[in-house]
Amino acid sequence: xxxxxxxxxxxxSAEEAVAALVEHGDEAKVLxxxxxxxxxxRLRLAVPEVLVDITEAGLAGITDAGDHLVIGAATTHHDVAxxxxxxxxxxxxxxxAATIGDPQVxxxxxxxxxxxxxxxxGDLPAVLLALEGTMVVxxxxxRRTVPASEFFVDYLETAVAADELLVEVHVPKLDDSWxxxxxxxxxxxxxxxxxxxxxxxxxNGTISDARVGLTHMGSVPIRASATEAALAxxxxxxxxxxxxxxxxxxxxxxxxxxxxxxRRHLATVLSRRALExxxx
Amino acid sequence: xxxxVTVDGTAHSNEAEPRQLLVxxxxxxxxxxGVNVGCDTSNCGACxxxxxxxxxxxxxxxxxxxxxxxxxxxxxxxxDETTEDGWHPLQTxxxxxxxxxxxxxxxxxxxxxxxxLAENPDPSEEEIRDGLEGNLCxxxxxxxxxxxxxxxxxxxxxxxxxxxxxxxxxxxA
Numbered sequence: 001x002x003x004x005x006x007x008x009x010x011x012x013s014a015e016e017a018v019a020a021l022v023e024h025g026d027e028a029k030v031l032x033x034x035x036x037x038x039x040x041x042r043l044r045l046a047v048p049e050v051l052v053d054i055t056e057a058g059l060a061g062i063t064d065a066g067d068h069l070v071i072g073a074a075t076t077h078h079d080v081a082x083x084x085x086x087x088x089x090x091x092x093x094x095x096x097a098a099t100i101g102d103p104q105v106x107x108x109x110x111x112x113x114x115x116x117x118x119x120x121x122g123d124l125p126a127v128l129l130a131l132e133g134t135m136v137v138x139x140x141x142x143r144r145t146v147p148a149s150e151f152f153v154d155y156l157e158t159a160v161a162a163d164e165l166l167v168e169v170h171v172p173k174l175d176d177s178w179x180x181x182x183x184x185x186x187x188x189x190x191x192x193x194x195x196x197x198x199x200x201x202x203x204n205g206t207i208s209d210a211r212v213g214l215t216h217m218g219s220v221p222i223r224a225s226a227t228e229a230a231l232a233x234x235x236x237x238x239x240x241x242x243x244x245x246x247x248x249x250x251x252x253x254x255x256x257x258x259x260x261x262x263r264r265h266l267a268t269v270l271s272r273r274a275l276e277x278x279x280x
Numbered sequence: 281x282x283x284x285v286t287v288d289g290t291a292h293s294n295e296a297e298p299r300q301l302l303v304x305x306x307x308x309x310x311x312x313x314g315v316n317v318g319c320d321t322s323n324c325g326a327c328x329x330x331x332x333x334x335x336x337x338x339x340x341x342x343x344x345x346x347x348x349x350x351x352x353x354x355x356x357x358x359x360d361e362t363t364e365d366g367w368h369p370l371q372t373x374x375x376x377x378x379x380x381x382x383x384x385x386x387x388x389x390x391x392x393x394x395x396x397l398a399e400n401p402d403p404s405e406e407e408i409r410d411g412l413e414g415n416l417c418x419x420x421x422x423x424x425x426x427x428x429x430x431x432x433x434x435x436x437x438x439x440x441x442x443x444x445x446x447x448x449x450x451x452x453a
Binding site (some may be wrong): 007055102 | 281297298299300301304320321322323325328331334335336337340341342343344350392396411413414415
C-alpha cells in the first residue's frame with residue numbers, strides 16, 4: 001500500500017512551514033512523526049496534495065519556564081517519556097507518553113502530532129485536558145494560545161486552522177500534593193485505547209482538586225465532570241461513588257471493539273481504578 | 281527528490297518519489313531485502329531498522345525523511361555474515377536459543393532487541409517483553425525470543441558490549 005502522489009516541502013523553521021501552509025491551504029497537511037498521517041495516506045483515507053515536513057524545523061525540545069514547561073511540538077513521545085525535567089515536574093505526562101503505541105512508534109511520533117491529529121482515542125488529549133495545559137499555535141499573523149479545553153473541536157478536528165501550525169505545548173509544574181494514574185483498556189498490547197481514564201488528584205487526605213480525563217468516550221476527548229464535582233472537598237472514601245458517575249452525559253461511539261454501553265461501563269471502572277491509584 | 285542516506289556505513293545517493301516509503305527505498309532501490317514488509321500497516325515491526333540509532337518502522341517513514349540521516353539494517357549488524365564468528369551476538373543468540381521458526385519477523389525482532397539492549401544492557405524479562413511490544417511473531421509464542429535476548433544480554437556482560445562497534449558509534453552520536 002503506497003500513498004497517492006504528493007509534493008513534499010521540508011520546512012526549516014515554523015515560519016517556512018506556515019508560509020507553505022498559507023500557499024497551499026486545505027490541500028496541504030503537516031507531517032511530523034507521521035505515525036497517524038502516513039498509515040491514513042497508505043489506506044488513501046487521507047490524500048493531501050502537499051506534505052509540509054516539520055521534523056527539521058527546530059520545533060523539538062523541552063524548556064523549564066518557571067511555573068510551567070514548554071514542550072516543542074516536534075518532541076517525540078520517547079523524549080517526553082524519558083526526559084528528566086518532565087519526570088521531575090510533570091511526571092503524569094511522561095507516564096502517559098510511555099504508554100503510547102510501542103517503542104518504534106514513540107521514537108517517531110510527536111506530542112504535537114498526537115494532539116493536532118485530534119483523535120479522541122489518542123492518549124495525550126486526556127492528560128492535556130486534566131493538566132489544563134495550553135497549546136501555542138502559529139499562523140501568518142503570529143502566535144496565539146489555545147487552552148486544552150478549547151483545542152479539540154470534533155472528531156479529527158482541532159482549533160488549528162489550515163494555515164496554522166501547532167508549535168508548543170505548555171504544561172504546568174505539579175507540586176508534591178498531586179498524584180496520578182492512567183488506566184487504559186486495550187484488546188491487544190499495542191492497540192489504541194478502547195477506553196482510557198486519566199486521574200490527576202491533589203489531596204492531603206481531603207481531596208482539594210480531582211480531574212479525570214477520558215479517552216475514546218466521544219467524538220472529542222472529555223473530562224468526567226460529574227465525577228470531578230462529586231470529589232471536591234471529599235475524603236478519598238468518596239471515590240467509588242464518584243467514579244460510578246464517570247460516564248454521565250457522555251456519548252461514546254460503538255464499534256467492532258466495544259459498543260457504547262460497554263464503553264460507559266469501562267469508563268466507570270477505569271476511573272475508579274485510576275483515582276484509587278492516584279491517591280494510594 | 282534526491283535522497284542522500286548512509287546505510288550500514290555506506291553512503292548512497294538516489295532519486296526517490298516523495299511518496300516512496302523508507303522500506304521500499306531499502307529493498308527496491310538499495311536491494312537490502314533483509315528488511316521485510318510484514319503487515320504493511322505499522323503494526324508488526326518486521327520492517328524495523330535503526331534511524332540515527334533508534335528503532336523505527338521503515339514502512340511508516342518516507343524515504344525523503346531519511347535524507348541526511350544514518351540507517352542501520354539487519355545487513356549491517358554482523359561484522360562478517362559468512363562466518364558464525366562474525367555474527368552479531370543477537371544473531372548468535374537467536375540461532376542458539378531457537379528464537380525463530382519461519383524467520384520472517386526475525387530481522388525486525390533483532391533490530392528492536394538491539395535498540396533495547398543499547399538503552400538497557402541488562403533488561404528483566406518484563407522489560408524485554410515491553411521493549412519488543414512493537415514486533416509480532418506468529419510462530420514462537422515469544423518464549424524463545426525472550427530467552428535469546430537474555431542470552432545476548434548475558435554474552436555482552438550487561439555492559440552494552442553486545443552492541444556492535446558501528447551501532448555503538450551511532451547511539452552515542
